[in-house]
Amino acid sequence: MPTLIDNTRPPMPPNSKGKAQARAAVSAAARAKGRGDARGGLYKPREPIYPKLVHGRWRTIKWALLIATLAIYYVTPWIRWARPGDLPRQAVLVDFTGRRFYFFDIQLWPQEVYIFTGLMIMGALALFLVTALFGRLWCGYTCPQTVWTDLYIVVERLFEGDRNARMRLDGQPLSLDKAWRKSGKHLTWLAIAFGTGGAWIFYFHDAPTLIRTFWTGQAPLTAYVSCALLTATTYGFAGWMREQVCTYMCPWPRIQGAMLDEHSLQVTYLRDRGEPRGAHKKNRDWAGRGDCIDCKQCVVVCPMGIDIRDGSQLECINCGLCVDACDEILGKLGRPIGLIAYDTDAAVARRARGQAAVYKPVRARTLYYALALVLVSGLTLWGLLARPKVDLHVIRDRNPIFVRMHDGAVRDGYTLKISNRTFFDQRFVIAFDGVAGVRLGRPGGAADPGVVLAPADQVVSVRVFVTAPADAALAASTPVRFVIASGAARAEAKTVFLSGAENPQ
Ligand code: SF4
Numbered sequence: 440m441p442t443l444i445d446n447t448r449p450p451m452p453p454n455s456k457g458k459a460q461a462r463a464a465v466s467a468a469a470r471a472k473g474r475g476d477a478r479g480g481l482y483k484p485r486e487p488i489y490p491k492l493v494h495g496r497w498r499t500i501k502w503a504l505l506i507a508t509l510a511i512y513y514v515t516p517w518i519r520w521a522r523p524g525d526l527p528r529q530a531v532l533v534d535f536t537g538r539r540f541y542f543f544d545i546q547l548w549p550q551e552v553y554i555f556t557g558l559m560i561m562g563a564l565a566l567f568l569v570t571a572l573f574g575r576l577w578c579g580y581t582c583p584q585t586v587w588t589d590l591y592i593v594v595e596r597l598f599e600g601d602r603n604a605r606m607r608l609d610g611q612p613l614s615l616d617k618a619w620r621k622s623g624k625h626l627t628w629l630a631i632a633f634g635t636g637g638a639w640i641f642y643f644h645d646a647p648t649l650i651r652t653f654w655t656g657q658a659p660l661t662a663y664v665s666c667a668l669l670t671a672t673t674y675g676f677a678g679w680m681r682e683q684v685c686t687y688m689c690p691w692p693r694i695q696g697a698m699l700d701e702h703s704l705q706v707t708y709l710r711d712r713g714e715p716r717g718a719h720k721k722n723r724d725w726a727g728r729g730d731c732i733d734c735k736q737c738v739v740v741c742p743m744g745i746d747i748r749d750g751s752q753l754e755c756i757n758c759g760l761c762v763d764a765c766d767e768i769l770g771k772l773g774r775p776i777g778l779i780a781y782d783t784d785a786a787v788a789r790r791a792r793g794q795a796a797v798y799k800p801v802r803a804r805t806l807y808y809a810l811a812l813v814l815v816s817g818l819t820l821w822g823l824l825a826r827p828k829v830d831l832h833v834i835r836d837r838n839p840i841f842v843r844m845h846d847g848a849v850r851d852g853y854t855l856k857i858s859n860r861t862f863f864d865q866r867f868v869i870a871f872d873g874v875a876g877v878r879l880g881r882p883g884g885a886a887d888p889g890v891v892l893a894p895a896d897q898v899v900s901v902r903v904f905v906t907a908p909a910d911a912a913l914a915a916s917t918p919v920r921f922v923i924a925s926g927a928a929r930a931e932a933k934t935v936f937l938s939g940a941e942n943p944q
């Protein structure tokens with residue numbers, strides 16, 4: 440793993456006071472490092488990273504995605520959706536108590552967990568495909584760790600200023616100014632973390648009800664525990680640990696290596712164009728040197744604290760901020776932009792040989808991923824559309840397995856479990872098929888034993904007795920089936936009718 444760049448050194452301190460403070464910040468970091476070494480710790484102390492604000496195309500896209508993803512996360516539980524009867528009015532709800540998952544007009548039952556499995560496989564395959572094509576775009580733009588860290592850095596800038604100001608502040612002794620800035624930042628971070636944990640629990644309960652009961656102490660214990668856990672992890676991960684989560688805790692940087700090849704787009708420093716690097720004086724000729732002026736702006740904007748000019752690195756999340764930083768510098772110098780760019784190893788190698796770059800989005804691995812994604816998406820969609828709205832399960836009595844009546848008739852008992860997955864009540868007519876002349880009955884002598892009312896979104900369980908006349912042609916075990924029907928809704932289940940014909944009692 441490459442050594443982290445010393446990102447604590449301010450590039451151009453604005454004045455002598457700034458220089459002194461920046462030196463103090465660096466000394467403080469060095470002392471901290473020294474203490475860590477002296478203690479003989481197993482791990483290198485974290486070197487603080489102060490990413491500088493940058494403007495440009497990729498930063499704008501990141502802002503847009505940050506707003507979109509946060510809006511989706513915070514707003515979704517508050518979307519209301521009309522459903523009949525007492526069913527929840529929340530558009531997206533994981534209802535553990537009612538054992539249902541609601542997603543607008545889609546409602547999933549626990550036994551339909553295969554749909555979730557399909558969705559998770561689709562998500563994984565989509566991630567594989569995007570990574571094979573564009574590298575770690577997920578990490579750089581939409582991963583929650585990236586999004587919340589970006590948001591926390593916005594708050595940090597608000598209270599402490601941009602990179603140089605933050606470095607100066609960290610190098611200063613404690614003062615009233617430093618205290619209010621630091622405490623303001625941490626309180627705002629905690630408020631965001633609490634809002635994040637708070638939004639999470641609304642996905643599992645009716646949001647308007649929960650927000651009332653939460654403050655009066657009447658919400659379920661799981662809501663308080665989940666909120667506390669999410670608050671702590673958001674504050675810790677986005678506020679304190681930041682790039683360390685990506686580099687040391689997340690398995691994805693290691694796994695993604697299996698999806699990348701020389702044709703995957705990655706943020707790349709075009710060494711052939713940039714080298715030999717070095718400071719450049721105004722009005723000097725560019726002949727015999729590269730376009731990189733070694734200004735290190737690509738380093739100081741990097742949220743991972745690395746220097747992309749060292750080549751492809753595990754820490755790089757492909758966020759493109761160094762591209763924006765370098766483009767800005769080259770634009771000011773009047774040089775062509777794109778010294779750092781989304782590029783492929785294959786294109787770099789071809790240009791080095793004097794050949795034109797070729798991009799190959801269609802290749803064996805992207806085809807496999809795309810085909811697998813289409814296949815799993817198709818199967819999941821089919822599973823979703825073809826799943827029955829009504830389901831029937833039959834459990835036959837085990838003890839006694841049949842009863843021979845005083846007139847020679849044989850009676851078997853069954854329990855019918857009818858799942859009505861529609862949003863309206865249904866009146867089902869029960870039919871029995873396989874033995875002629877049978878009579879249906881129910882415990883307690885129901886007036887209409889062949890009819891069952893199944894309320895919307897419920898499972899009803901009914902006991903049914905089937906009595907075959909004494910003269911019925913019965914085997915010891917006769918295959919039979921129950922059929923329930925309500926208009927076009929229909930379901931059937933096979934079972935057997937036992938009579939003990941070979942062993943009459
Ligand atoms: S921003 Fe561009 S010019 Fe400046 S050091 Fe980085 S690669 Fe070189």
Ligand code: SF4
Pocket residue numbers: 706740741742743744745746747754755756757758759760761762
């Ligand atoms: S090297 Fe560039 S693309 Fe990679 S993490 Fe740093 S700023 Fe983002």
